[in-house]
Amino acid sequence: MTGSASADARRVRGLWPFAALSAGYFAHIGFFNPYLPLWLQALGYSLWAIGLLTALQSATRLFAPYLWGWLSDRSGEPVRWLRVCAVMSLVLSLGLWWQPVPVWLPLVLLLLFTHTSAMMPLSETVLAHAVSATGGFDARRYGRVRLWGSLGFLVTVLAAGAWFERHGLGSFPFWANATLVLVVAAVWAMPRWREAPHPHGASGVRVWPVLRQPVVAWFFVALFWHVLAHVFIYIFFSLYLDHLGYGKGVIGALWATAVVVEIGWFFTQGRWLPRLALGQWLVLASALTVARMAATAWGAAWLPVLVLAQCVHAIGFAAHHSVCIALINRHFPGRLRARGQALYSLVGYGCSGVVAGALGGWISSRWGLHAVFVAAMLAATGATAAAAVVRRLGD
Template identity: 40%
Template sequence: MGAAGIKALFLAYFTWVGLFSPYLSLYLAAIGLTIAEIGVLLAVPQVLRIVGPPFWGWMADRSGSRVVLLRVSSVGALAGALLLPLAGDRFAALLPVLALLYFMTAAQMPIGETIAMHASGGDAGRYGRIRIWGSAGFIVGVVAMGPVLDAWGMRTLPWWTAAIMLGLVASAWRMRAVPAPRAGPPAMRVRERLRQPRVRAFFASAFLMLFAHAALYAFLSLYLAQLGYSKTAIGLLWAVGVVAEIAVFWVQRRLFERFGAIRLLHASLWVAALRFALIGLAATWLPALVLAQLLHAVTFGIHHSATVATLQRWFEPAQHARAQALYVTVGYGLGGALGVLVATAVWSAVSPSAAFLVSAAAAALGGWVFRRCREPMGEAGGADG
């Protein structure tokens, strides 16, 4: 299968992510919702990460109709986008609409990543050249939409979302069906692997890392807007992080060869503590804020790649999907959802900057917990990389 379809899918999907991640909180504030209501609505995508990807992955493996599921889910996502303006400023209506939108878009990555790996023939370099279209899409969503929303108003966000989802539908429809691989022999039980102290420490640190990032993804734009930054400036600051992410993807092979995945994971947690402390204490000073966004290369780029590499080494091939699903559930689902709710409570009870200082503390705690990951596991695949 040619890679054009999956490149277009990544471009459209991450353009939407680039629009929604920084600007949804501003839209909800613009239509008059309280910070408590905004916090609950921003926890929706985190909760959907608990049930969405495993469901779509199970459906794809069971049916073998991956492209069909991408088409169905993209149409559902378009429907959710079109319902968003009809929900207006009613919290009770926005909650199910956003749940529908995030549930449908939860299919794109687990299925899309599988198709991308098939299209790349397992070649990491070729896969990277496919996957980078997602980073490009995020930059388009963040940078292009800042001036657009400044000019047209934040209340137009649902219609721009619908336009992007129309592109997602088009990209899914131009993809050809990909046969699902045959299941291999039964693997050893995942439960035995999870009893290892370093594996438990790994997932605990993942929970804390994504807990720490929840305030960033949910409230950074609103925080910066309250400090006086324009929507265009906010978009550019988000883009700085993504450009840094792309850059580290190009050079990370040498970093992994020199330091290994475990050391890089450990370092990324401490770097995250520094990043969120900078945001909480020095966000009014632009150079400090730019530095904090440049550190996204480490706190997301390195952490994500090292996480995937570690799970690949620690779990057998027949367990990789379950291991990745567990990471999404523990990190993005449980950690992300609880992180948003805690950040909301701290924002309301103390101050916005305090929410980011709590994130810094959570990342530092993750760095302390991660020390257990250096203990030998005594099994094949347990090397530090």
């Protein structure tokens, strides 16, 4: 009994480095993603340009996770490459203080996103293995780590909203520098997690046979449409609320509402996830996202409607994310896991993000910001239909 309790304590302590990195990384995301569009607007960029510049983050996810994953796989030292990405991100963020020529800011953002977009897939690969060490994905332990990321996001989205409301957006680069200092500190506090290096193909394990399985293919279709709906929110929600006359403090509070319910879900998901099959959770998450986007599109003039819509984030994002990690862990085991995580990032946050940035910028310029959330509702409808196929095929 004592030995079992001691082993459990050691496993919990072993997860704290991941919790610290999650908190630091999402503290950065918590201010950067919601307020980047407003900062670009303050610099004089058009809606179309803002959509394209914010889409650079998603564009880097088309190649960066595989690039850094390949380096990690070859060396067997994922923490080493996490440290490289963190330090380079901090150095590159210093470039946000200047815009000497028009091409400068797009180049800085491209290089910055190339490094930041790789950190979570690398960390998730090792974390998924750590919480599956006892045989099967442990949703409770994963949720307890992931909620620290939500807490980091919550602190900075509220603090930055209050700061920008009072002092303006001129200090945006400072917030980028400060939060990336936290990321560097968290990554350097991690132990040198090592695994046996193995070049691609050495094990004979191929990813294409897995991707050809109908249930896996439909999972990625559902993932694309579901995350597409959410990326419309990530890019255009702050601009939409600002256009409707909401203050930056209220905007920050609405982002925080979503994160609070997200934290509640991650803390208690070990109790709820076993009640439905993973495929059923996918359907439920996408169906509720349809309702959320419809409420945002047509009910944004009423603050209580927006608050209720943001509460859907607990299922629409948090539950969906945990279910996706569990499905990736199931279908991409062992030496396929890093590539499965890379594909999750590429399809979910790369392809859909690029489409959302470019398409959303065009839609908002032509029909207004309200129309972006109508498009998000349609994307969520497509995700619901694809998730229903996943459920029917057995997941």
